[in-house]
Amino acid sequence: MYHVASRGARVLVVDDEPLVVEAIERVLRSYGYVVSVAYSVQEALQILAQERIDVCLSDLHMPDLGGKALARQVRQQYPEIPVIIMTGDNSLETLRETLDSGAIDFITKPWRSQELPIVVERNIRRCSVRMEEQKHYLRKLNEAYSDMLEALLIALEVREREIEGHCERVTAYTMILAEAMGVPPEKHPDIERGALLHDVGKIGIPDHILFKNGPLNAAEWEIMRQHPVIGYRMCMKIRSLQNAASEVVLCHHEQWDGSGYPQGLRGEDIPIGARIFAVADALDAMTSDRPYRKALSMDQAFAEMERYAGTQFDPQVVKTFLSIPASVWEAVKQNLQAASRVCVAEETFFPLPTQQTQKKAA
Numbered sequence: 001m002y003h004v005a006s007r008g009a010r011v012l013v014v015d016d017e018p019l020v021v022e023a024i025e026r027v028l029r030s031y032g033y034v035v036s037v038a039y040s041v042q043e044a045l046q047i048l049a050q051e052r053i054d055v056c057l058s059d060l061h062m063p064d065l066g067g068k069a070l071a072r073q074v075r076q077q078y079p080e081i082p083v084i085i086m087t088g089d090n091s092l093e094t095l096r097e098t099l100d101s102g103a104i105d106f107i108t109k110p111w112r113s114q115e116l117p118i119v120v121e122r123n124i125r126r127c128s129v130r131m132e133e134q135k136h137y138l139r140k141l142n143e144a145y146s147d148m149l150e151a152l153l154i155a156l157e158v159r160e161r162e163i164e165g166h167c168e169r170v171t172a173y174t175m176i177l178a179e180a181m182g183v184p185p186e187k188h189p190d191i192e193r194g195a196l197l198h199d200v201g202k203i204g205i206p207d208h209i210l211f212k213n214g215p216l217n218a219a220e221w222e223i224m225r226q227h228p229v230i231g232y233r234m235c236m237k238i239r240s241l242q243n244a245a246s247e248v249v250l251c252h253h254e255q256w257d258g259s260g261y262p263q264g265l266r267g268e269d270i271p272i273g274a275r276i277f278a279v280a281d282a283l284d285a286m287t288s289d290r291p292y293r294k295a296l297s298m299d300q301a302f303a304e305m306e307r308y309a310g311t312q313f314d315p316q317v318v319k320t321f322l323s324i325p326a327s328v329w330e331a332v333k334q335n336l337q338a339a340s341r342v343c344v345a346e347e348t349f350f351p352l353p354t355q356q357t358q359k360k361a362a
Contacts, residue, residue: 008032008033008034009033009034009054009055009120009124010033010034010035010036010051010052010053010054010055011028011033011034011035011036011053011054011055011056011057011120012035012036012037012038012044012047012048012051012053012055012056012057013025013028013035013036013037013038013057013058014037014038014039014040014041014043014044014056014057014058014059014062014067014070015039015058015059015062015086016039016040016059016062016063017059018039020059021037021039024057024116025037027113027116027117028116028117028120031117033117033120036051036053040062040063040064040065041058041062041064041065041066041069041070041073042064042065044056044058044070045070045073045077048074048077048078048081053078053081054081054124054127055081055082055083055084055120055123055124055127056070056074056081056082056083056084057084057086057116057120058070058071058083058084058085058086059085059086059087060085060086060087060089060094060098061087067083067085067086067087067098067101067103068085068097068098068101068102068103069101070083071083071085071098071101071102071103072101072102074102075101075102076102080127080131081127082104082105082123082124082126082127083102083103083104084103084104084105084106084107084119084120084123085098085103085105085106085107086106086107086108086109086111087106087107087108087109088108088109088110090108104123104126104127105119105122105123107119148238148240149193149196149197152197152200153167153196153197165336165337166284166288167195167196167197167198167199168196168336169284169288169332169333169336170195170198170277170280170281170283170284171192171195171196171280172332172336173279173280173283173284173329173332174191174192174195174273174276174277174280175188175191175192175195176324176328176329176332177276177279177280177317177320177321177324178191178273178276180320180323180324181272181276181316181317181320183272183273183276187247187272187273189244190243190244190247190248190273191244191247191248191273191276191277192244193240193241193244194244194245194247194248194249194252194273194274194277195248195273195277195280197231197235197241197244197248197249198231198248198249198252198277198281199227199231200231200234200235200249201226201227201228201229201230201231201232201233201234201249202227202230202231203230203234204226204227204230204234205223205224205226205227205230206223209223209224210224225253225261225262226262228249228250228251228252228253228261228262229250229262231245231249231250232245232246232249232250235249246271247271247272247273247274248271248273248274248277250262250263250274251263251265251270251271251273251274252274252277252278252281253278254270254274254278255278255311255312255313256270256275256310256311256312256313256314256315257310257311257312259311259312267314270314275313275314275317276314276317278312278313278314278317279305279313279314279317279318279321282301282304282305282308282312282313283301283305283321283329286300286301286304287301287329287333298326298329298330299326302322302326305318305321305322306318306322
């Protein structure tokens with residue numbers, strides 16, 4: 001007997017002939033598979049929507065819709081599920097059409113009982129290998145994205161040391177608010193990346209403006225106000241950051257009443273990510289020490305946020321923000337500060353080489 005390694009795998013058998021279904025079910029169950037049955041394509045699609053299926057075994061010709069139609073539907077809705085077609089027509093043209101429809105393999109009739117588990121197992125294994133390769137690729141891709149984001153953040157912090165820790169705090173605040181606002185999860189990565197890189201355009205601001213002691217004049221302020229546009233153009237050159245650029249980077253200084261910059265957007269014309277970020281950014285700005293003032297308390301920050309709801313900030317975002325206890329924001333801030341202190345402590349074990357240590361090494 002052929003040994004089945006994927007014992008317990010779930011197979012959906014689709015055929016309009018009950019005797020055929022019964023025979024296939026009996027064979028596959030004897031090899032340890034869990035079998036669901038359907039007598040039409042519509043019934044099969046209903047089962048796929050309700051149950052976890054590892055592989056689909058379908059007849060090619062059925063009265064309503066055939067195996068090719070099922071394969072097309074599965075490829076569109078459940079691309080991770082392999083479809084195997086059973087057919088008595090083994091002509092090259094039929095096989096080509098079957099594979100083009102989305103089927104991954106086929107078995108010709110009349111099939112032998114020992115063939116069924118071999119074909120099913122082969123495709124379960126093939127699909128498993130493909131999924132692992134995709135996961136590995138996505139892990140590597142995410143690592144590359146993370147490295148790229150880290151490089152951009154380091155470059156920004158080197159240019160503007162005053163913001164150290166600000167990007168991490170404001171990003172954490174933003175994501176708490178995004179979840180509380182019910183923002184769809186698929187938008188979270190773009191909002192998070194946008195929050196991390198919101199000020200990346202300041203890399204392009206001249207030093208004499210960025211580091212000026214004292215207030216900027218009108219001309220200098222006009223240049224400073226271009227940093228969202230600069231950041232947007234930088235991020236738009238990186239495919240994985242294009243949505244983040246549009247969602248937050250370009251619009252993070254827009255205001256609810258239209259008095260913001262660079263486009264003067266108003267109300268819901270401002271992307272939801274930027275509206276959420278504006279509140280998170282203001283929270284961090286108000287509750288952090290600055291050279292010209294001490295940090296405000298959370299109560300004072302809450303009062304200011306409520307005061308500017310409907311003018312500077314989206315009132316619904318402010319309402320959601322105020323519904324979250326101050327202790328939550330305090331805990332996030334303290335946890336990030338503690339993590340930052342650990343990182344600094346670890347860095348002391350790996351000091352940069354000085355000229356003196358370099359000479360000794362030489």
